[in-house]
Amino acid sequence: MKDDVKKVLLSEEELHAKVAELGAQITKDYEGKNLLLVTVLKGAVVFLADLMRTIDQPAEIDFMVVSSYGSGVKSSGVVKIVKDLDINLEGKDILIVEDILDSGMTLDYIKGMLLDRNPASIRICALLDKPARRKVDLQADYVGFTIPDEFVIGYGLDYDEKYRNLPYIGVLKPEVYSV
Ligand SMILES: O=P(O)(O)OC[C@H]1O[C@H](OP(=O)(O)OP(=O)(O)O)[C@H](O)[C@@H]1O
Numbered sequence: 230m231k232d233d234v235k236k237v238l239l240s241e242e243e244l245h246a247k248v249a250e251l252g253a254q255i256t257k258d259y260e261g262k263n264l265l266l267v268t269v270l271k272g273a274v275v276f277l278a279d280l281m282r283t284i285d286q287p288a289e290i291d292f293m294v295v296s297s298y299g300s301g302v303k304s305s306g307v308v309k310i311v312k313d314l315d316i317n318l319e320g321k322d323i324l325i326v327e328d329i330l331d332s333g334m335t336l337d338y339i340k341g342m343l344l345d346r347n348p349a350s351i352r353i354c355a356l357l358d359k360p361a362r363r364k365v366d367l368q369a370d371y372v373g374f375t376i377p378d379e380f381v382i383g384y385g386l387d388y389d390e391k392y393r394n395l396p397y398i399g400v401l402k403p404e405v406y407s408v
């Protein structure tokens with residue numbers, strides 16, 4: 230698996246330090262609130278697992294499954310809800326935990342949908358932000374790293390469902406895409 234990686238963009242150490250920083254900020258900002266971490270599977274699951282343990286406030290979690298990329302490296306532009314949330318959002322302070330904000334189409338759709346359910350507040354925490362590719366006017370409230378326009382894998386992020394279990398974030402060798 231490691232032989233397929235062209236370069237490491239963010240090391241395990243860099244990721245863990247940033248996650249701890251985000252968790253400390255979220256801990257401060259959500260004091261006395263009804264925090265519900267909403268996570269979009271599957272990519273964000275590794276980030277959520279690390280982030281939630283750095284938040285020193287009571288927090289609920291819930292999951293959604295959406296699909297916008299299929300097996301390719303570009304967004305199809307179609308966001309499909311495969312599994313909806315279980316928890317009622319009324320009165321909750323929602324923090325959407327995402328691995329990457331790229332075109333923004335996935336999060337824009339999800340945020341709009343969740344806003345219709347009368348939460349007390351709704352914010353976005355994205356580990357990675359790729360502003361060069363944005364197609365909608367959307368920003369995350371918490372961003373781990375702003376990254377260049379490269380397709381990244383690891384720490385939950387996949388190419389064709391593989392590489393999610395890499396402990397760092399990297400870029401694949403071009404020949405991996407063409408076989
Ligand atoms: O800003 P966008 O261009 O909409 O892209 C971001 C979305 O793409 C990835 O999900 P993907 O559809 O690859 O599914 P996965 O989480 O199961 O890997 C990622 O987890 C975001 O949900």
Ligand SMILES: Nc1nc2[nH]cnc2c(=O)[nH]1
Binds near residue numbers: 331332379380382387
């Ligand atoms: N794995 C992966 N999924 C994405 N979804 C949107 N951008 C990306 C990316 O760079 N890598």
